[in-house]
Amino acid sequence: MNEMMARILSMGVSGVNGFPVHVEVFGINGIPGIEIIGLPDASVRESRDRVHAAIINSGRSMQPRRITVNLAPADLKKEGPAFDLPIAVGILIAMKELIPSENFQQENTVLFGELSLDGRIRHVSGALPMVISAKENGIQNVILPSSNAQEVSCIEGIRVFPVSTLEQVILHAEGKEMIEPQEQTTYQELRREHPSTVDMSQIHGQKGARRALEVAAAGGHNMLMIGVPGSGKTMLARCLPGILPPMSFEEALETTRIHSICGKLPAGSGLMVSRPFSAPHHSASVAALIGGGQNARPGEVSLAHNGVLFLDELPEFSRSALEALRQPLEDGIVSVSRIRHQAQYQSSFMLIAAMNPCPCGYYGSSNHPCRCTPQEIRRYLDKVSGPLLDRIDLQIEVDAVPVQEINDSEPAESSACVAERVARAREIQQERYRGTSCFCNAQLDNESIRKTCGMTKEASALLNAAVEAMKMSMRAYNRILKVARTIADLDRSEPITSAHIAEAVQYRELDQKYWR
Amino acid sequence: MNRIPEKQICEAWLACAELPSEVLRALLQLYDGARGIYDRIMFQKDSLADFLSAAQIQLLLAAGSQSRLDRMAKLLNEHHIHTLCILDDDYPDSLRDILDPPGILFWTGNLACLQQPRRLAMVGSRSASYAGLKATERIAKELSRKSVVIISGLAYGVDTESHRGCIEGGSPTVAVLGCGLDQTYPEKNLELKNSILQHGGLLLSEYAPEVRPIGYHFPYRNRIISGLGCAVVLMEARIRSGSLTTVDHALRQGKEVFAYPGDPTAACSDGNRSLLRDGARFFTTAQDILSDMNWLDNLPHVGQNSDCSVKSIPENGAETAVYKALENGTLSFEQILAVTGLSSAELSGILTIMQIKKMIDPLPGKKYQLTH
Numbered sequence: 001m002n003e004m005m006a007r008i009l010s011m012g013v014s015g016v017n018g019f020p021v022h023v024e025v026f027g028i029n030g031i032p033g034i035e036i037i038g039l040p041d042a043s044v045r046e047s048r049d050r051v052h053a054a055i056i057n058s059g060r061s062m063q064p065r066r067i068t069v070n071l072a073p074a075d076l077k078k079e080g081p082a083f084d085l086p087i088a089v090g091i092l093i094a095m096k097e098l099i100p101s102e103n104f105q106q107e108n109t110v111l112f113g114e115l116s117l118d119g120r121i122r123h124v125s126g127a128l129p130m131v132i133s134a135k136e137n138g139i140q141n142v143i144l145p146s147s148n149a150q151e152v153s154c155i156e157g158i159r160v161f162p163v164s165t166l167e168q169v170i171l172h173a174e175g176k177e178m179i180e181p182q183e184q185t186t187y188q189e190l191r192r193e194h195p196s197t198v199d200m201s202q203i204h205g206q207k208g209a210r211r212a213l214e215v216a217a218a219g220g221h222n223m224l225m226i227g228v229p230g231s232g233k234t235m236l237a238r239c240l241p242g243i244l245p246p247m248s249f250e251e252a253l254e255t256t257r258i259h260s261i262c263g264k265l266p267a268g269s270g271l272m273v274s275r276p277f278s279a280p281h282h283s284a285s286v287a288a289l290i291g292g293g294q295n296a297r298p299g300e301v302s303l304a305h306n307g308v309l310f311l312d313e314l315p316e317f318s319r320s321a322l323e324a325l326r327q328p329l330e331d332g333i334v335s336v337s338r339i340r341h342q343a344q345y346q347s348s349f350m351l352i353a354a355m356n357p358c359p360c361g362y363y364g365s366s367n368h369p370c371r372c373t374p375q376e377i378r379r380y381l382d383k384v385s386g387p388l389l390d391r392i393d394l395q396i397e398v399d400a401v402p403v404q405e406i407n408d409s410e411p412a413e414s415s416a417c418v419a420e421r422v423a424r425a426r427e428i429q430q431e432r433y434r435g436t437s438c439f440c441n442a443q444l445d446n447e448s449i450r451k452t453c454g455m456t457k458e459a460s461a462l463l464n465a466a467v468e469a470m471k472m473s474m475r476a477y478n479r480i481l482k483v484a485r486t487i488a489d490l491d492r493s494e495p496i497t498s499a500h501i502a503e504a505v506q507y508r509e510l511d512q513k514y515w516r
Numbered sequence: 517m518n519r520i521p522e523k524q525i526c527e528a529w530l531a532c533a534e535l536p537s538e539v540l541r542a543l544l545q546l547y548d549g550a551r552g553i554y555d556r557i558m559f560q561k562d563s564l565a566d567f568l569s570a571a572q573i574q575l576l577l578a579a580g581s582q583s584r585l586d587r588m589a590k591l592l593n594e595h596h597i598h599t600l601c602i603l604d605d606d607y608p609d610s611l612r613d614i615l616d617p618p619g620i621l622f623w624t625g626n627l628a629c630l631q632q633p634r635r636l637a638m639v640g641s642r643s644a645s646y647a648g649l650k651a652t653e654r655i656a657k658e659l660s661r662k663s664v665v666i667i668s669g670l671a672y673g674v675d676t677e678s679h680r681g682c683i684e685g686g687s688p689t690v691a692v693l694g695c696g697l698d699q700t701y702p703e704k705n706l707e708l709k710n711s712i713l714q715h716g717g718l719l720l721s722e723y724a725p726e727v728r729p730i731g732y733h734f735p736y737r738n739r740i741i742s743g744l745g746c747a748v749v750l751m752e753a754r755i756r757s758g759s760l761t762t763v764d765h766a767l768r769q770g771k772e773v774f775a776y777p778g779d780p781t782a783a784c785s786d787g788n789r790s791l792l793r794d795g796a797r798f799f800t801t802a803q804d805i806l807s808d809m810n811w812l813d814n815l816p817h818v819g820q821n822s823d824c825s826v827k828s829i830p831e832n833g834a835e836t837a838v839y840k841a842l843e844n845g846t847l848s849f850e851q852i853l854a855v856t857g858l859s860s861a862e863l864s865g866i867l868t869i870m871q872i873k874k875m876i877d878p879l880p881g882k883k884y885q886l887t888h
Contacts, residue, residue: 205850206850207849207850207853207859207860208849208850208853208860208863208864208882210860211859211860211861211864227881228881357880357881363646363880363881364646364879364880364881364883365881369783369784370643372643373642373643373672374642374643374672374673375672375702375704378704396882397880397881397882398882399848399849399850399881399882399883401850462868462869462872465872466868466871466872469871469872469874470871470872487861498865499861499862499865501868502864502865502866502868502869503861503864503865503868505864505868506864506865506867506868507864509878509882
């Protein structure tokens with residue numbers, strides 16, 4: 001019998017989910033070569049050259065055989081270089097260059113990893129969803145690149161063998177030199193001090209904006225900041241992930257999964273413990289924001305899942321891109337459909353948008369004349385009116401801080417202090433919304449606003465007076481109530497008082513000034 | 517069988533040629549109105565070569581055809597546009613006296629509001645500062661409450677706020693356009709145009725229907741705005757602003773000019789300050805104008821709340837602190853925080869309440885000022 005056969009388990013990724021792939025290797029006498037079938041894409045097909053070189057550079061020989069590699073199930077598209085390792089091991093076993101020992105449970109071990117020509121094993125994207133799926137399929141062992149090991153170290157109930165060369169894998173399979181399975185870390189351990197990049201204490205002045213940011217974080221409200229260039233809008237937005245409550249393990253898994261399949265996790269990094277902050281440029285296309293491309297990849301809204309999506313220069317985004325944000329803002333999920341792929345990605349994020357008050361940026365600035373005509377200003381502002389604004393609860397103005405104030409001011413409160421108050425307010429909300437579909441004030445619909453936003457008599461009178469005096473719409477009325485609910489929660493007060501309403505009214509700047 | 521069309525149609529026809537207004541006035545005098553001129557040109561085939569160029573007579577001949585006249589009649593009818601000739605008795609006297617009065621005027625709305633003895637032209641930049649706009653609206657409203665008719669040009673910025681403030685104060689307002697009355701320029705002000713008419717105001721133009729808003733119409737039209745007012749109030753203008761042409765007209769017409777000082781450091785009102793240096797009347801409130809114009813006694817007024825706005829006073833310690841801080845001028849949110857020592861949550865609340873009480877105005881850039 002000259003025919004040789006081997007079957008190795010591996011994993012592929014579709015959407016955010018992994019699926020098992022059986023790598024079948026069949027060798028026979030004939031013209032030497034490797035043929036890969038089972039809907040491989042270009043990077044999978046190229047793997048035959050990498051595998052060939054890696055096998056030889058790992059000290060094994062490659063017999064001149066006709067080898068067919070089948071990736072089953074054959075009707076799902078396979079992509080990426082992660083199949084290099086299982087193909088190489090499959091070929092070695094099929095050609096009897098590697099005789100697996102008893103301890104190497106071939107049927108119960110998943111392998112994946114990219115091979116370099118010299119036999120080293122490189123980082124792959126999507127390790128986390130693959131390992132999660134392997135576990136769900138009852139598999140107990142995973143052999144993966146050592147640079148991916150941290151990423152999956154929190155997954156319980158599966159043994160992870162990090163490897164860095166093909167030779168290690170061969171020796172391990174032969175039982176000659178066993179690799180130690182990686183020790184598990186708990187999520188709590190992983191979540192040790194992870195300082196966010198910008199701390200609130202670095203922001204000078206801006207007491208009004210800081211407070212608004214705190215309110216936004218406490219209620220999960222979307223926020224729009226308007227201000228002259230250099231007033232610190234971007235810096236404020238960057239502080240937000242640091243004052244939001246820490247991610248739960250499930251949230252961290254969801255977020256890391258999406259980053260993992262996009263290859264956005266740097267090699268050697270573990271589960272994402274701090275909330276993501278995604279800031280696409282305003283030239284971003286719909287596909288870049290929402291997801292798409294040939295393989296229906298996740299877009300920026302999904303990379304911001306459980307975190308913050310920051311859109312700077314909001315009116316400069318194309319109208320279609322802004323319109324496309326409506327579904328994720330509403331449902332927290334996006335469906336991306338392409339000819340070959342269909343995927344749903346989670347995308348519940350806090351939207352923080354920033355814009356200038358006018359095209360030149362200096363309308364209302366005290367030390368810079370504005371050169372825009374009223375028509376230009378109106379046209380600029382009109383670009384973001386309507387349904388998108390409808391989903392933004394807080395609209396605040398941010399003024400530039402004078403230089404001497406930056407030097408004089410004493411250090412401001414740190415993110416940690418603010419985060420503590422935010423976390424308390426969130427707890428109150430969780431308690432209140434237990435058993436319902438929403439978990440923070442921002443998600444209240446008109447019906448539940450009436451149920452949960454009980455006001456004192458004075459508060460209700462004040463709100464009516466404000467809406468009347470400032471000629472606000474019904475839409476603004478509900479937004480103010482929602483924000484006032486959050487302010488009351490920060491204050492740990494059950495009824496909404498007039499002080500809460502009065503403060504909330506100040507976060508509707510646009511209704512008062514520009515949009516008229 | 518050839519009948520001369522009725523007076524309104526003839527006047528509209530004559531206006532189509534956009535003749536220089538001295539020629540137009542001379543012709544009207546000579547032939548005793550537009551019908552006479554029509555008769556002369558269309559029936560007696562007189563080319564009036566002493567007055568008109570070949571091109572002008574061609575224009576008039578073409579516009580005099582029956583189909584064109586029918587069309588004009590339809591337009592006048594549709595938009596309720598009427599005409600006035602300088603020979604008419606109800607031609608506004610204030611215009612008759614100016615240097616270069618329009619020979620023919622188109623109007624729609626309530627012509628009687630020009631009879632009101634208290635009339636002010638309010639002008640200023642189309643891209644005025646937010647503070648300037650707020651001040652315009654406030655002063656127009658207070659003047660309007662004192663039965664002053666505000667005349668302006670329906671442009672963006674100061675013009676819009678003047679009309680709006682006047683309507684809110686209850687008096688009718690007059691807009692003088694630089695295009696045919698069937699057109700709206702700028703288009704976004706259609707709503708304002710309708711609201712002027714709804715509130716008993718008047719639209720005026722010396723241009724026939726279908727005449728487009730062309731750049732040079734506007735400075736020329738400004739002589740009508742200043743002519744109709746007893747005085748001109750300049751709210752905000754840069755040194756080279758077009759609004760200053762209205763002031764020039766006013767000076768030539770021998771009218772008083774009021775100039776609002778604006779923020780002394782802001783470039784957007786340097787035109788005002790240069791006028792003030794040259795001797796324009798200084799004012800910061802409607803009261804200043806009323807007393808300078810000797811209009812302090814109350815006229816019977818049809819508007820709703822006839823007494824001047826009741827000014828609220830601060831009611832508690834925090835409000836007083838904010839009020840005191842703002843007494844020295846515009847401050848930003850952060851500056852008020854620094855002066856008063858309040859927390860930003862507290863200050864937000866106080867500002868809302870003071871806004872509702874109309875004690876302060878919010879300005880762009882998160883700044884606040886006291887209402888005057």
